[in-house]
Amino acid sequence: MTLLSGMDQVRQLPAHQQRRYERFYRSQSRFRVLPLFADVSLGITFIGTLIFLSGLALSPTAPGISGTHLFYTAVLAGLIAAHRFTGLRRASPLIVYLVFFHMALFSYLGYIVTSASLPPIVGLLLFISSVGIITLSMVHTIIILVINLGLLTVATALAVPASDFGSALTAILTNWLVLMCLLIAPVSAHFFRMFLRNLLALQFLLKDRNRKLSRTLHALEITEGRLAQEQKHQALSHMAKGLLHEIMNPLNCASQAVDYASAINRNSDLSEALDDAALHQKRIADIVSDLIDFSRPEPDHDIETADLGALFETALRLCKHQLRGTDVRLGIPANMSVACYPSALTQVFVNLLLNSASALEKGRASRRIDITATPKAENLTIGIRDNGHGIAPEDIKRLTDPFYSTNRTPDNLGLGLSICQTIMRHHNGQMEICSEPGEWTEVILTLPQSPH
Structure with a gap:
């Protein structure tokens, strides 16, 4: 019955x-x-x-x-x-x-x-x-x-x-x-x-x-949202590949023109401006290349050994305008090397420094970023800490989701930390975000000391 x-x-x-x-x-x-x-x-x-x-x-x-x-x-x-x-x-x-x-x-x-x-x-x-x-x-x-x-x-x-x-x-x-x-x-x-x-x-x-x-329907709704974000991600990857072709050709021509101008230039003041133009042209090329790397399961070049301090110096130079008025303390021992993809890891540092710069309130009496590096056993721990407005606990869980951002400005696509997390996976490393709302935020990067 x-x-x-x-x-x-x-x-x-x-x-x-x-x-x-x-x-x-x-x-x-x-x-x-x-x-x-x-x-x-x-x-x-x-x-x-x-x-x-x-x-x-x-x-x-x-x-x-x-x-x-x-x-x-x-x-x-x-x-x-x-x-x-x-x-x-x-x-x-x-x-x-x-x-x-x-x-x-x-x-x-x-x-x-x-x-x-x-x-x-x-x-x-x-x-x-x-x-x-x-x-x-x-x-x-x-x-x-x-x-x-x-x-x-x-x-x-x-x-x-x-x-x-x-x-x-x-x-x-x-x-x-x-x-x-x-x-x-x-x-x-x-x-x-x-x-x-x-x-x-x-x-x-x-x-x-x-x-x-x-619960299943709720999980399906979440999955549907993630699939929609993944489709946006894939669309961006296809767009990045097209941008690489469309941007790199005129960029190469502009770079050759700058190189030629530098070769025949005899004015020291103009030489500094040409070097700066060449540096920013390289930055554009690196950004587009990193987007292409982001769409691939693994980078298409081998891991290299690079000087960690030099990578941060490059990142700080690229963020010089955004970090104006900020006390940046670089506490990295001399001659500390790291096995990495130099361009990709530099992009991680640039993204994190730009995030810290945007988190620092203009009205603060002291705007500070501390950068540290500590070798631990077989790993290298890198910390980037700012005394900005902090991040709410519910936002920390989603910061690495594609297209998610706590900065609601129209030009912010919410891809920076997602790209950083992908690059860290390519390095067999990890990224952890800690914060005290209203006090500070610290991003901790863990990288293996030797290539895998």
Whole structure:
């Protein structure tokens, strides 16, 4: 039966999820299902009482409604109101015991007065038959049945002479209505408990799968966004290849013209300007070449051994304009070499220095960048630290994503740190970003000391 397969599916779950289901079942049954079942049962009992009182009032042969009947109805109504509006609602199955004892008291009083006749206890028996559904507990159902049998035995002993006790009790217990009510209670307790556990198991599994589906959809949305960024990245790579062809030809011509002008120049002031022009032309060529390298899995040239201080001097010279007014402290030991792609690593330094320059507030009394290099075992650790405005923790995780930037200026494509991270991977190195918002930011580069 498909409806009763919920527990079979729960048993196939890991142990921690089975425990989570048990907590879910206890919470749902105690605070939602059992109070609802009790409301329905009490409502039916109260309606049955009103119908009984109406019969007494309308029947010409009936003795009429007595004060006992009204008192019984008022107490029953009070129990229903208490269950509806007080903490009694959460104390399941206390209300079942209270209603049972209330009905048993008046029912067995009538049973004794009528010399052990069945009609006074019919309502009580019908209520007992529903106890299994109200409590969903075999234990509480059996307890109430045992208490009821005890009360029935005592009431029968009081209702008939001692010589008729055995026959009167046997007659009551073998009555088909009494037997059916006593048997229905435990059977319904077992069946409805099993039914509810399976039904809630299916609800639990459905909620669990909905949560998994929501997480999957969220992951797909993130993946879709990353794919869109990757497509932009690929488009930029294709564009860079085209730019290399379109820019390098006129750039080579301009470089040759500058070289020729330098060769025939005899003016020392003009010579410095021509050298500066040649340097910036080389920078343009390096930037375009680095974009092409960025689109390739690995650079197409071999790792070289270069002087780390010289690379930083070149990077500082290229960033001279942006670092104007900044105290740059270069703490690199003399003759420290590093195995690298010199042009690519210089581009990393340039990007990081430009980021530091943009992070330093113009109004700061002291604008400072500290550059350090420390050999550690087989690795070389390079630190670039500024005292700028810092980076929020949630932004640090995304800084190396293509096209992501905390600088919202239109000319900032958000590619600098992404390119830096790719270049570091080409060097079998790592890049780590640490920051204290409002205080400082430090980028730590880790490079192997020997080529791999």
